[in-house]
Amino acid sequence: MTDGGTPLGGSHARPDALxxxxxxxxxxxxxxxxxxLHAAVAAADVSSARVGSVDTSRALEIPGVEAVMTAQDVPGxxxxxxxxxxxxxxxxxxxxxxxxxxxxxxxxxxxxxxxSATAVSAQLEPLAGVHDPVEALKAGADAVHDSGNLVxxxxxxxxxxxxxxxxxxxxxxAEYRIGGQEHAYLEPQACLAIxxxxxxxxxxxxxxxxxxxxxxxxxxxxxLSAVRVEQAPTGGAFGGKEDYPSExxxxxxxxxxxxxxxxxxxxxxxxxxxxxxxxxxxxxHHRWGADRAGRLRFAEVDVLLDAGxxxxxxxxVAERANASAIGPYDVAAVRVRTRVAYTNNLFGGAFRGFxxxxxxxxxxxxxxxxxxxxxxxxxxxxxxNVLGERRRVTSTGQRLPAPVMAKACLxxxxxxxxxxxxxxxxxxxxxxxxxxxxxxxYGCNLHHGGQHLDRSSAVVILQADGSAVVRVGLTEMxxxxxxxxxxxxxxxxxxxxxxxxxxxxxxxxxxxSGPTVASRGAHASGLAILxxxxxxxxxxxxxxxxxxxxxxxxxxxxGDAARVFGEPEQTIAMEQVxxxxxxxxxxxxxxxxxxxxxxxFDPATGLGSPYEFYAxxxxxxxxxxxxxLGLVRVxxxxxxxxxxxxxxxxxxxxxIQGGIVQAMGWALTxxxxxxxxxxxxxxxxxxxxxxxxxxxxxxxxxxxxxxGSGPFGSKGIGEPSFIPTAAAIRNAVxxxxxxxxxxxxxxxxxxxxxxxxxHPFSFLLP
Amino acid sequence: xGSVTVSLVLNGEQRTFEVPAGRRxxxxxxxxxxxxxxxxxxxxxxxxxxxVLLNGLPVPSCLVLAASCEGADVVTxxxxxxxxxxxxxxxxxxxxxxxxxxxxxxxxxxxxxxxLEHGITEPLEQGRRLAxxxxxxxxxxxxxxxxxxxxxxxxDD
Numbered sequence: 041m042t043d044g045g046t047p048l049g050g051s052h053a054r055p056d057a058l059x060x061x062x063x064x065x066x067x068x069x070x071x072x073x074x075x076x077l078h079a080a081v082a083a084a085d086v087s088s089a090r091v092g093s094v095d096t097s098r099a100l101e102i103p104g105v106e107a108v109m110t111a112q113d114v115p116g117x118x119x120x121x122x123x124x125x126x127x128x129x130x131x132x133x134x135x136x137x138x139x140x141x142x143x144x145x146x147x148x149x150x151x152x153x154x155x156s157a158t159a160v161s162a163q164l165e166p167l168a169g170v171h172d173p174v175e176a177l178k179a180g181a182d183a184v185h186d187s188g189n190l191v192x193x194x195x196x197x198x199x200x201x202x203x204x205x206x207x208x209x210x211x212x213x214a215e216y217r218i219g220g221q222e223h224a225y226l227e228p229q230a231c232l233a234i235x236x237x238x239x240x241x242x243x244x245x246x247x248x249x250x251x252x253x254x255x256x257x258x259x260x261x262x263x264l265s266a267v268r269v270e271q272a273p274t275g276g277a278f279g280g281k282e283d284y285p286s287e288x289x290x291x292x293x294x295x296x297x298x299x300x301x302x303x304x305x306x307x308x309x310x311x312x313x314x315x316x317x318x319x320x321x322x323x324x325h326h327r328w329g330a331d332r333a334g335r336l337r338f339a340e341v342d343v344l345l346d347a348g349x350x351x352x353x354x355x356x357v358a359e360r361a362n363a364s365a366i367g368p369y370d371v372a373a374v375r376v377r378t379r380v381a382y383t384n385n386l387f388g389g390a391f392r393g394f395x396x397x398x399x400x401x402x403x404x405x406x407x408x409x410x411x412x413x414x415x416x417x418x419x420x421x422x423x424x425n426v427l428g429e430r431r432r433v434t435s436t437g438q439r440l441p442a443p444v445m446a447k448a449c450l451x452x453x454x455x456x457x458x459x460x461x462x463x464x465x466x467x468x469x470x471x472x473x474x475x476x477x478x479x480x481x482y483g484c485n486l487h488h489g490g491q492h493l494d495r496s497s498a499v500v501i502l503q504a505d506g507s508a509v510v511r512v513g514l515t516e517m518x519x520x521x522x523x524x525x526x527x528x529x530x531x532x533x534x535x536x537x538x539x540x541x542x543x544x545x546x547x548x549x550x551x552x553s554g555p556t557v558a559s560r561g562a563h564a565s566g567l568a569i570l571x572x573x574x575x576x577x578x579x580x581x582x583x584x585x586x587x588x589x590x591x592x593x594x595x596x597x598x599g600d601a602a603r604v605f606g607e608p609e610q611t612i613a614m615e616q617v618x619x620x621x622x623x624x625x626x627x628x629x630x631x632x633x634x635x636x637x638x639x640x641f642d643p644a645t646g647l648g649s650p651y652e653f654y655a656x657x658x659x660x661x662x663x664x665x666x667x668x669l670g671l672v673r674v675x676x677x678x679x680x681x682x683x684x685x686x687x688x689x690x691x692x693x694x695x696i697q698g699g700i701v702q703a704m705g706w707a708l709t710x711x712x713x714x715x716x717x718x719x720x721x722x723x724x725x726x727x728x729x730x731x732x733x734x735x736x737x738x739x740x741x742x743x744x745x746x747x748g749s750g751p752f753g754s755k756g757i758g759e760p761s762f763i764p765t766a767a768a769i770r771n772a773v774x775x776x777x778x779x780x781x782x783x784x785x786x787x788x789x790x791x792x793x794x795x796x797x798x799h800p801f802s803f804l805l806p
Numbered sequence: 807x808g809s810v811t812v813s814l815v816l817n818g819e820q821r822t823f824e825v826p827a828g829r830r831x832x833x834x835x836x837x838x839x840x841x842x843x844x845x846x847x848x849x850x851x852x853x854x855x856x857x858v859l860l861n862g863l864p865v866p867s868c869l870v871l872a873a874s875c876e877g878a879d880v881v882t883x884x885x886x887x888x889x890x891x892x893x894x895x896x897x898x899x900x901x902x903x904x905x906x907x908x909x910x911x912x913x914x915x916x917x918x919x920x921x922l923e924h925g926i927t928e929p930l931e932q933g934r935r936l937a938x939x940x941x942x943x944x945x946x947x948x949x950x951x952x953x954x955x956x957x958x959x960x961x962d963d
Contacts, residue, residue, distance in 0.1 A: 226943075
């Protein structure tokens, strides 16, 4: 217990940990019902084709198969797109990407279901398709959709570039090619649909039960009220269970509806890797200029996102990329253009950072390039331009309230890096050492464009023994939302956190709370809980006051008791207060609601306040590079984060440590090898995510000087923890090898190519 | 496919199962014995979520045929503590924040328990030998902390 006897800022055991560590937590795959069928999907293995007919006759002959359904069997709308109605649930006349579904199957065993799925045959007329977003936007390119391949363009236009350029003495230009990433949550996509005449319950591994509710209702043609979605314990998500799970859920619900039996759909890993959304690959072109004193004068950024075959959330991802393109730097003249293009590649979706990591990687690469051109240390160039006490206006013209912590994060991280020790000694060999720095300006919660979703619902029910049940609309997927909600509720009610049970979201217990994304889980659940507790106290405080013999306004809660302000000895147990409420039949349940504040923003110019407030962070990476083999070891990462207020220390640190290591994978090894839209490495043998043997030593500095508008002044951490790492690693590698690398990931061939001139076998290279 | 009879000691208890000859140990545990604590993350021996102790050795149970376990001693996450409610590593994982989404956790604590059982307490050695258990949430830091904390506990075996 810290903070005056509350759990705030402490590290009490997470409420979900004990069940998880003993194997008692029931994920979807651990739940089987009598009569339950197993689903499978028949997926395309080409990325572009016209579809003649789909033949399910052989699939139906497989023993144990109960149903095979195609597009014509969908009772409602055959549509699954979150924002644009561009994605059919089941293929009609076109295949647009590998993984498009011809049919769904339900059978008595998973083996029979998947065997049946492979027996579905489709008559296809292959099309060339388009697999490069630059080609996709050229005149005459194959159109992925009738509307053309340009989905949307976003801009930021601020200041006079021409005038500013005249004052720049150094201009650097670069073209960055930044690859995508697979979420690689340990639990593949999973859902279970349970039909009852006229309505259906879906249990799903997901981030956004309300998205699934909408998707299933549309596909089955049911009112929203007839679709109940309960979030199952979720084995990792990272954005991969934001938009995507509506697809498997709709498939399972469809089959359950047809067969009138529970249907469970578990994705085999290979299908999960091949068919689900990815972090967007981006091309980012930069032209930035600075004057002799090392002050940034202008920045021009052109971003192109490969949306893949369906828009999904790509425009929303692009919106954040667009607003994040300049970073936490003071630049008077800014031009940003962000375009989204359809291709026949796997489709991009939400992934931790949501478009910001790619543009951050680019702006931090350019800062280092500029520093080298100017003969300044990269840290020094950042000091001269970073937002801080004197510079408080962002690239979109938003003036931030003091204190602005980017500069403080920079100094803290640089100091922590110098003091840090590597986790392990290097194996024998020739190693070059380098240090790299990267900053992020993270817009907390949803962008202005998605603000209608920035809301949340909570229910708090006081129990007769003084414990409390809490329901929220935001999900636990490993990040710690349960413990954050528990901490906030326990602090507000003044009771021990073990007496607060937060249950997983269920669409029938709380109102639509929007998605659990944008690092807003603790923020949105916490503020809704605080509102519910405020409402409860309007009823509780008068009862407590009567029992204590004081005024309701004097009632304080803490230590599992109500007490009188200024008279700490005068207390009554919470249990007794609630029992008195029950005896008098006073309502012991309250709802709470949160919505973000309205703000000004002009989508045409990109100017205004895209976000309400910001979290800043700086990561400094130290690496060792074997220039002959192109191997990189990340030895140490120092992370300084502007967190507002710590709610739960272990959960917060866990987000930072996990974010850094996941970003290290993206930076170095996690290459999506696509050939004509098909993933060539759909397995963990050749899609390499970091292991315990790769993890760097990590030092963390938490800055609590600048409160956010989250509960108790907190700010989100899920994404800021990820965003700067890859850029810091890139800059460290470039520092080590003395060459610029403009591609991500920095795989051995990319590094060897970059050091080609000094490589002992350079004469063999083309 | 014919069926086979497999007798083994499962979490300290003598058990006999009649299973199809091609049954994986993972499926015997989850579907026949009802021990769903062991997870399937990839089905290809790449992720470690299905790790169990087979005669004391941590193995991915998705790559082990049930029929090959005749006479074997198998311990799953449910049996890790033995007579105790929790193995010291399980307790340390709870106390040190080593658990996030939890899907890798049964495999991690099972491999970790084997490391401790064999006196492997040096963090780098632990990191090297835990590399078959992928975790996507924690960055491994707090798992290492939990391993260190559990190693410091007085052995009560």
